[in-house]
Amino acid sequence: MWRRLSQIVVKVRRRHGFDCSGSASSGFPTAAGAQSKSDKTTTATMPSLSEKDQLAWASVPWTSVVDEESGKVLGWRKSQVPYIPGGVDNSGLSLQTLDVWLPASGTPGYATPQAPDAPSLPSQSGHWIVYIHGGAWRDPMIDASSFSPTAINLLQAAASSFSKGSVPIAGVASLNYRLSPHPNHPTGGRDPNREARHPDHISDVLGGLAFLQRLGGATGSWLLSGHSCGATLAFQAVMAPSRWGLDTAIVKPTVIVGLNGLYDLAGFITMPPPEYAGLRDAYEEFTRGAFGDDKTVWKDACPATADDWTSEWQEGKQVVLAQSREDSLVPYAQLEKMGAYLSKSSSLNIREMEAGGDHDDIWKKGDRLAEILYDVVSGLM
C-alpha cells in the first residue's frame, strides 16, 4: 500500500519580508469510559496572527511532494519555519522551527495543483498530526526532518482516501526544539541551539504548537505523537504548563501516540531491568544533560509521575502506546509503567501496540508509523 516517493521542489512561492520505575509489571487494563471528559472543551484562547507570525510563515516557500510513480502532486511542504519569530533574543535559532506538510487532496486546486496561497493555513477537514522527534534531548543527527518518510507515507494514504471520499488528515507537522549539549557533537564551540536545559525543550515544543495554532493548524480534535524523549515531551505538553514555570496556552490534543517512549527516567536509573542495566550510565548522562543534577526534577518531569491524569489533561480521550519488544535502548517496562499509571489515574482509552524493530526503526522506515497514525486519526472521523 505504501509506495516509494520522492520529494522535489517544483516551484518557489514568493517570499515576503525577511526573507519514571523501570521494574516490569504485567500489562494493564484498558479503561473504557473516555467519552464523558470529551465534553469539556479547551478554553485556551488563541491570540490572533501577528505580523511577525505572518512574515515568519511566508519566509519559507512551499515545495511540492510528488509521487515518483504517477508524477502526481501529493501535497505541499514548508521546512524549518521559525516558530518563535526572531528566535530567542532575536537570534533566530535554527532549532526553533517546524516542518509542515499539507495533503494536496485537501487544498483548493487539487485537480490542477497549486501551492496554497494564503497568509495562514487553509482550513481543511480532517485532523492534524504533530510529531516530536527523539534522540535523548541531544542527538544532533535527529531532527524534525526525521519524520519525512512517515509524512510522505501519510500524504500517499491521504491521496488514496481522497479517491474514495474523505480524507482524515488536515495537515502534518514535525517540531524542532533546542537540544542539550551532546558529548560528541562535531560542531565544537558554543551553539545556542545546543545549550538547552529543562524546561527549554518543552518551552519550545509549546511555542511551536502555539504558533501552528495561531496559523489555524492543530486545533479541535488533533493528534500529538512523539518518539522516545519526544513521547516524554508529548505528555509534558498536555500537563499544566505551570509545572514547568511556563504560561504558554495551547489547545491540547485529544489523542497522544507515544512511540518507544521514555516515561520514567528516575525509575530506570534507580533500578533498570536487568537486560538494560548496561545502559544505566548512558541514561544518567543524558538525563543530567537535559534536566540537571537535581533528582527531584527528573522525577517531576516524568509523565509517569503525574498523579491525576483526568484533571491534568481534560481534553484527553485516547492514548496509544506503541513499543517494540526488540528495542535495544528502551525497555518494554517503560510502556507498562506508563499504561498502568494512566489507567489508574484516568478514564482514557488506552491502546497498546507493537512498534516492531529496533529503537529508531519506526521513524527511519516510516511505513509502520504512518499506518499507526493513519489508523488512529481515521478513528477520530
Ligand SMILES: N[C@@H](CC(=O)c1ccccc1NC=O)C(=O)O
Ligand atoms: N542517540 C542518542 C541516544 C538515544 O537517543 C537514546 C538512548 C537510550 C534511550 C533513549 C534514547 N533516546 C530517546 O530519545 C544519543 O546520542 O545520545
